[in-house]
Amino acid sequence: VISLHANFRSLDPLPIHGPEFGSAMDEAETIEVEPESKQQVLENKEVVVQHVHVDGVKRTKDDILAYEIADVFRAKNLIEVMKKSHEARERLLRMGIFRHVDVLIDTAHGEEALPHGLDVIFEVKEMRRLTGSYNTMVGNNEGSMVLGLKLPNLFGRAEKVTFQFSYGTKETSYGLSFFKPQIGNFDRNFSMNFYKVTGQFPWSSIRETDRGVSAEYNIPFWSTQHTLKWEGVWRDLGCLSRTASFAVREESGHSLKSSISHAMAIDSRNSAILPKRGALLKINQELAGYTGGDVSFLKEDFELQLNKELLWDTVLSASLWGGLLIPIGDKGSSIADRFYLGGPTTVRGFSMYSIGPQSEGDYLGGEAYWAGGLHMYTPLPFRPGQGGFGDLFRTHFFLNAGNLCNLNYGEGPRAHLQKLAECIRWSYGAGIVLRLGNIARLELNYCIPMGVQSGDRYVPSFTSAFLLFGGFWSPVA
Amino acid sequence: MSIAHDVLFSQMAAAEPWPENAMLYQPLKGEQILLSDNASCLAVQAFLRICNLSVQVVHRANAEYMSPSGKPPFIHVGNHVVSELGPIVQFAKAKGHSLSEGLDEVQKAEMKAYMELVNNMLLTAELYIQWCDDSTSSKITRSRYGSPYPWPLNHILAYQKQWEIRRKMKAIGWAGKNLEQVYEDVDQCCQALSQRLGNQSYFFNRQPTELDALVFGHLFTILTTQLTNDALSEKVKNYENLVKFCRRVEQNYFEELDHESRLSPTSRSLRDTPPK
Numbered sequence: 001v002i003s004l005h006a007n008f009r010s011l012d013p014l015p016i017h018g019p020e021f022g023s024a025m026d027e028a029e030t031i032e033v034e035p036e037s038k039q040q041v042l043e044n045k046e047v048v049v050q051h052v053h054v055d056g057v058k059r060t061k062d063d064i065l066a067y068e069i070a071d072v073f074r075a076k077n078l079i080e081v082m083k084k085s086h087e088a089r090e091r092l093l094r095m096g097i098f099r100h101v102d103v104l105i106d107t108a109h110g111e112e113a114l115p116h117g118l119d120v121i122f123e124v125k126e127m128r129r130l131t132g133s134y135n136t137m138v139g140n141n142e143g144s145m146v147l148g149l150k151l152p153n154l155f156g157r158a159e160k161v162t163f164q165f166s167y168g169t170k171e172t173s174y175g176l177s178f179f180k181p182q183i184g185n186f187d188r189n190f191s192m193n194f195y196k197v198t199g200q201f202p203w204s205s206i207r208e209t210d211r212g213v214s215a216e217y218n219i220p221f222w223s224t225q226h227t228l229k230w231e232g233v234w235r236d237l238g239c240l241s242r243t244a245s246f247a248v249r250e251e252s253g254h255s256l257k258s259s260i261s262h263a264m265a266i267d268s269r270n271s272a273i274l275p276k277r278g279a280l281l282k283i284n285q286e287l288a289g290y291t292g293g294d295v296s297f298l299k300e301d302f303e304l305q306l307n308k309e310l311l312w313d314t315v316l317s318a319s320l321w322g323g324l325l326i327p328i329g330d331k332g333s334s335i336a337d338r339f340y341l342g343g344p345t346t347v348r349g350f351s352m353y354s355i356g357p358q359s360e361g362d363y364l365g366g367e368a369y370w371a372g373g374l375h376m377y378t379p380l381p382f383r384p385g386q387g388g389f390g391d392l393f394r395t396h397f398f399l400n401a402g403n404l405c406n407l408n409y410g411e412g413p414r415a416h417l418q419k420l421a422e423c424i425r426w427s428y429g430a431g432i433v434l435r436l437g438n439i440a441r442l443e444l445n446y447c448i449p450m451g452v453q454s455g456d457r458y459v460p461s462f463t464s465a466f467l468l469f470g471g472f473w474s475p476v477a
Numbered sequence: 478m479s480i481a482h483d484v485l486f487s488q489m490a491a492a493e494p495w496p497e498n499a500m501l502y503q504p505l506k507g508e509q510i511l512l513s514d515n516a517s518c519l520a521v522q523a524f525l526r527i528c529n530l531s532v533q534v535v536h537r538a539n540a541e542y543m544s545p546s547g548k549p550p551f552i553h554v555g556n557h558v559v560s561e562l563g564p565i566v567q568f569a570k571a572k573g574h575s576l577s578e579g580l581d582e583v584q585k586a587e588m589k590a591y592m593e594l595v596n597n598m599l600l601t602a603e604l605y606i607q608w609c610d611d612s613t614s615s616k617i618t619r620s621r622y623g624s625p626y627p628w629p630l631n632h633i634l635a636y637q638k639q640w641e642i643r644r645k646m647k648a649i650g651w652a653g654k655n656l657e658q659v660y661e662d663v664d665q666c667c668q669a670l671s672q673r674l675g676n677q678s679y680f681f682n683r684q685p686t687e688l689d690a691l692v693f694g695h696l697f698t699i700l701t702t703q704l705t706n707d708a709l710s711e712k713v714k715n716y717e718n719l720v721k722f723c724r725r726v727e728q729n730y731f732e733e734l735d736h737e738s739r740l741s742p743t744s745r746s747l748r749d750t751p752p753k
Contacts, residue, residue, distance in 0.1 A: 254626060
């Protein structure tokens, strides 16, 4: 019963989109003009939606369907019926429990049928009880095989259990999650995760294994999305090699972090990858240590991105990130909690996370950072392949800057700002960006790093290619 | 450690003299360190003191994980990190400090054989009693081992360690032994050591070697550590010359130094009441 398909997003909460509504509307129209004896033009006439059927439902409970399609009854004319049916279809698909949903709009049938009555029929096909995915990933000097299992619609109310297992040439990771949306409000949902993730971070000569439990509650509030989260992680740090610096060696061993965090996001961009307009603001705050564990800190960070479309398909994009980590108590911050800067997601031209405090070539991260970027995206010169393949490419000119350091909290905020304003690393350059679906981008850049401080590592060849995953990549480790 | 690495490492090490700021890392003294780790740490301390090499002892809860071999103690000298007695002896030798230089080939082989005996018998017996004897592991070992960590990590790590040691015991065929048989092994080992020592001051007469450091580390720790019962220390106490030997090393290499610096880690003595 396992279907095989290679897809990056196969375990994502959003379903793979089915046929566009355009085709469904065509169907609705063709049905409407069936050669019946009492053919009528309904376009501007008042109509009443008398029945809404959902055909093909086997496991899904009626109550959650009722919420999603209730709006269709409020339509007053045919245009509204079509619009509301379209919205209902989108909502049904978004729950991730149907393989496809088709909409049929017909004149009402049966004894109670009114002359201007309509029936709306949703023909759905539920997903299998168990679906699977398999894909291979290569990156970071490691190849891995990812197996995913999903139980969509576990109890008939769009609950979902997913299990992902990644077997790599170096590390093995897995995760199990349970997701439960609130009935009638899919955006308000609860999820629980259990996971084990192992990562190797050569820039710090460190290997980290995290075993954790987290519970999170997502709440939409006006146009913002809030996430409240508790996380308990057992972290096991070790040196990647015998030659790791002593500063990294001192961080080896086990720690338990228990933290509560709040995240807020407003996203009005038209796309997560190469957006043309709109803004994104993310604010994250995490308080560790009050709910147990032996790690105590307060961490704040934000991300701001503004996009504006100029003349000739040119897009100007500005972004700013910043973060602050304040250790609580007499213990200093851990290498696993600090911020890292440098590399294609933050300051291009520098090696991955290779800016700031370091010991014997191992980067230790910093307790405060900021980074900013200014991009101008234009279509390719002379626009080859316009309207097709060529539209996946963009040229971009960029200016990146940032700084990362440790703060001494006795010095006061003025000294901190001064410290962050000193020795700014920056870079500029130009390159080509390839958009890969709606999830990733590939960059080929010519980049000149400036303001390099002793100890920083930069990319000397000026030419570099990166693969960035827009959806689930965050600039800080 | 590979041979190539060893060679390179000795050459590099030989270039510099023993620095002033050498550090010896071991687990927390009061509430964390276990019998077997304490024995290994004391053996290294004794070796360095006999060599007259100064180190500052640093207590860290994560010493085990900082150690490149995963076992405490280890020394941090210049850019080098060396763990456990054997490699530390090699390292000191590369820097021109050796206790077994004066021995002939036969004596060297004999010394190595006795060191193997101590590691295979005494160390393994200590590990067995700590982790495989249910009463000792539940009353002492697990709570001490987990003491630096918050709940529930303290239990997880202690059980994980216990499982690992028990698997090792199975691999070397000790899993089927009972406590009496282990005490019998300790007794036999002590008997062998006692016979070799005889009436001499040290195992190879006047001058202590790394074997003396190792034996002292284990026997002194067994004699001064309070377990659930005294059965283990009684086995050692039966051999008067071994107890005297421990007293001798303590007096000659620990006490005189203690008068100079009160900060010294080994403030326990055979005369003191043993700490729990």
